[in-house]
Amino acid sequence: MDKPRxxxxxxxELGYRLTPQRMLVLAAIENSDGHISAExxxxxxxxxxxxxxxxxxxxxxxxxxxxxxxxxxxxGGGRVRYHPAAKGHHHxxxxxxxxxxxxxxxxxxxxxxxxLLQEYQFTADLRHLGIFGLCQKCRx
Amino acid sequence: MDKPRxxxxxxxELGYRLTPQRMLVLAAIENSDGHISAExxxxxxxxxxxxxxxxxxxxxxxxxxxxxxxxxxxxGGGRVRYHPAAKGHHHxxxxxxxxxxxxxxxxxxxxxxxxLLQEYQFTADLRHLGIFGLCQKCRx
DNA sequence: TTTACTGCAAATCTTTTGCATCAAC
DNA sequence: GTTGATGCAAAAGATTTGCAGTAAA
Numbered sequence: 538m539d540k541p542r543x544x545x546x547x548x549x550e551l552g553y554r555l556t557p558q559r560m561l562v563l564a565a566i567e568n569s570d571g572h573i574s575a576e577x578x579x580x581x582x583x584x585x586x587x588x589x590x591x592x593x594x595x596x597x598x599x600x601x602x603x604x605x606x607x608x609x610x611x612x613g614g615g616r617v618r619y620h621p622a623a624k625g626h627h628h629x630x631x632x633x634x635x636x637x638x639x640x641x642x643x644x645x646x647x648x649x650x651x652x653l654l655q656e657y658q659f660t661a662d663l664r665h666l667g668i669f670g671l672c673q674k675c676r677x
Numbered sequence: 678m679d680k681p682r683x684x685x686x687x688x689x690e691l692g693y694r695l696t697p698q699r700m701l702v703l704a705a706i707e708n709s710d711g712h713i714s715a716e717x718x719x720x721x722x723x724x725x726x727x728x729x730x731x732x733x734x735x736x737x738x739x740x741x742x743x744x745x746x747x748x749x750x751x752x753g754g755g756r757v758r759y760h761p762a763a764k765g766h767h768h769x770x771x772x773x774x775x776x777x778x779x780x781x782x783x784x785x786x787x788x789x790x791x792x793l794l795q796e797y798q799f800t801a802d803l804r805h806l807g808i809f810g811l812c813q814k815c816r817x
Numbered sequence: 818t819t820t821a822c823t824g825c826a827a828a829t830c831t832t833t834t835g836c837a838t839c840a841a842c
Numbered sequence: 843g844t845t846g847a848t849g850c851a852a853a854a855g856a857t858t859t860g861c862a863g864t865a866a867a
Contacts, residue, residue: 554841554846575832590849595832597847611751616831630799639797649789657779658813659770668806673798694821694866715857730824735857756856 543623544606551604558582558589562597566607571620571627572638578619610667628663632672639672683763684746691744698722698729702737706747711760711767712778718759750807768803772812779812 544563549555565581566573575598579591598619601607607619610629620627628641646663653659684703689695701722706713715738719731738759741747747759750769760767768781786803793799 552842552846556841556847558848588849591831592833592850593848599833630793630797630801632799639799641793641797645792645796646789649786652785653770653781653808653810656785657770657781658816659772659779659808659810660816661770661808661810663808663810666808668793668799668801668803670793670799670801670803676798676800692821692867696822696866698823716855728824731856732825732858733823736822739858 544601544621547604547606553600557586558593559597561586561589562594563601566601566619566621569620570638571624571640572610572618572629573620574616574618576616626663628666629668630672631667631669632675635672635675637672641668684741684761687744687746693740697726698733699737701726701729702734703741706741706759706761709760710778711764711780712750712758712769713760714756714758716756766803769807770812771807771809772815775812775815777812781808 544567545555545560548559553559561582562578565578569577575591575594578598579589579594582589582594598607598609602609602619606622608622608626610618610620626643628643628646630639630641631637632639643663646666650661650663653661684707685695685700688699693699702718705718705721709717715731715734718738719729719734722729722734738747738749742749742759746762748762748766750758750760766783768783768786770779770781771777772779783803786806790801790803793801
């Protein structure tokens with residue numbers, strides 16, 4: 538449903554040029570599990586189009602973020618990760634031992650969001666949430 | 678109650694040297710509101726002891742973290758923040774507009790922690806949590 | 818006196834930027 | 843042909859590291 542085509546046509550609609558570099562960045566994000574970093578995108582893109590520069594990846598990510606087509610998540614560790622906005626928000630449980638990233642359903646956080654609003658008058662933007670801890674396997 | 682003295686004596690107990698640089702880093706962390714960055718610590722330390730180098734601040738923070746005397750929180754934005762472990766865990770609501778950091782009571786997150794354990798078998802370490810959004814003032 | 822700790826400079830890592838060239842439209 | 847997009851190289855910001863000198867114990 539949320540094929541790169543959608544982001545591509547959105548870019549075209551808005552008058553942005555459809556360069557091969559952009560197509561490849563879009564494809565990498567779309568085919569990822571939703572937790573891809575700029576470096577990882579770069580590696581995928583270079584594999585098919587050896588001349589791209591990583592600054593182009595960053596510029597494309599910046600553009601897509603500004604247009605609201607992708608969402609940035611800073612899970613700490615000094616690396617920002619990206620996923621397609623059209624796939625909907627999701628949250629992340631990050632295992633501090635093995636590094637596994639588990640997706641969390643949005644509904645799990647609804648009660649928290651409500652509490653923050655009622656008790657702290659704070660409108661939480663939970664798109665950017667990462668929760669650290671230990672997964673089942675590593676807990677033992 | 679949790680005066681730098683406690684961390685100082687712990688360091689001494691463990692055989693670490695009590696240098697003026699370390700004392701000043703400890704004091705800065707202790708006197709902070711609990712969301713201090715390495716750079717901010719450095720500025721405070723330099724004011725009293727002009728020759729310190731920021732790498733000493735980082736090395737001290739690394740030591741204190743490894744000893745469990747301070748806790749690191751990565752609130753995103755490429756800057757890690759520190760607070761004394763003895764002051765207990767607390768969580769942060771960060772306003773994306775004005776940058777205000779609001780402390781959150783630990784109890785607010787207890788229901789979430791329980792849900793994550795029951796439904797995802799994930800043991801959340803909520804010491805490292807930052808929630809982004811908009812504070813009351815900026816919401817309007 | 819011993820050796821852990823420090824200062825300094827240089828390196829690392831991620832991300833950003835200036836600028837001349839290039840290609841999508 | 844225009845002008846936005848790219849490649850390259852250099853910069854920027856946070857953090858780390860190698861090394862020789864210094865000071866805490």
